Amino acid sequence: MTLDDLRVFVAVCRAGSLSAVARELDRTQSAVSQHVRRLEREAGVSLLERRPRGVVPTHAGRVLCDAASESIAGLDLALRRLGDLVDGESGAVQVTTGGTTVRHFMSEAVVAFRRRYPKVSLEFRTETSSRNCFEALTTGNLDLAWVTIDGPVRGIEQHPVVSLPWALAVPADDPLADLSCVRTAELSDIRLIRLPGNSTSGARLDAAFAELGIRSSSDTSVADWDTALLLAELGLGHAVVPVLPGWDVPGDGPLRLVPLPDLPPLPVGWAVRRWGALSPIARAFAEAVARSCTERAVNRSTVQGGHGHDPHS
Known part of the structure; x- marks a missing residue:
């Protein structure tokens, strides 16, 4: 069992594919498989389960992957720190x-x-x-x-x-644009542009909505808040967004950010x-x-x- 064996095995567990790791490391798939087989021989158990669309770690494989990931990360960090001490x-x-x-x-x-x-x-x-x-x-x-x-x-x-406060992004000619703030009850009838539910910030917003009893509709999903702002400006809906430090949305421009004080800030x-x-x-x-x-x-x-x-x- 070598450090290279463990690195390759962790990479395979993460990618779920022997061929993908082979391409990433510029090796043959056979060479990648040899690393896994060597570990399986030494461990005496099967570490990967072959499936039609790739591989997944067995229970024993997950145990080894978790331990190896922590050990490799710790070793890499130690080597980096030694380099910093020298440099x-x-x-x-x-x-x-x-x-x-x-x-x-x-x-x-x-x-x-x-x-x-x-x-x-x-x-x-x-x-x-x-x-x-x-x-x-x-x-x-x-x-x-x-x-x-x-x-x-x-x-x-x-x-x-x-902690980032939340705001409702609306076009400048929207009736909500001149409000000092928007309360949660007013969001129920608004069509929202949302982040995917598998994002952490999107999940936190969904949880806050559920706790406050907000039921909003959404037919547009984006991968980031910048795109949500753009779509709101184009009139495709309203966007509930955290007020990010890097945004520069002028007060007299085509978009307004109206505070949403009822929503807990996003840390x-x-x-x-x-x-x-x-x-x-x-x-x-x-x-x-x-x-x-x-x-x-x-x-x-x-x-x-x-x-x-x-x-x-």
């Missing part, structure tokens, strides 16, 4: 996050961090959901994941950074395997992003407080 203020910070997160939450921090640490490489891996970010953080050689804060996740620490922040095990460089980046987000949230609240109900002034 001083060089090395790399690897982050997994959504496709638009850097623009909305990290742009100012990235610029400031690059000026402070010009030799450090910033590497971003895009995932489509917080759940995928958790999985990538657990199984991959990554430092940080920017996520919607969720319930407990095995082997992961979550550190909230900022977002960092997920890590162990905060205390982060390299000094990775921690410096995480703190720079948190500081930037906090300052922007304070500035937004100050601006809104000085301009009545218009959230974009």
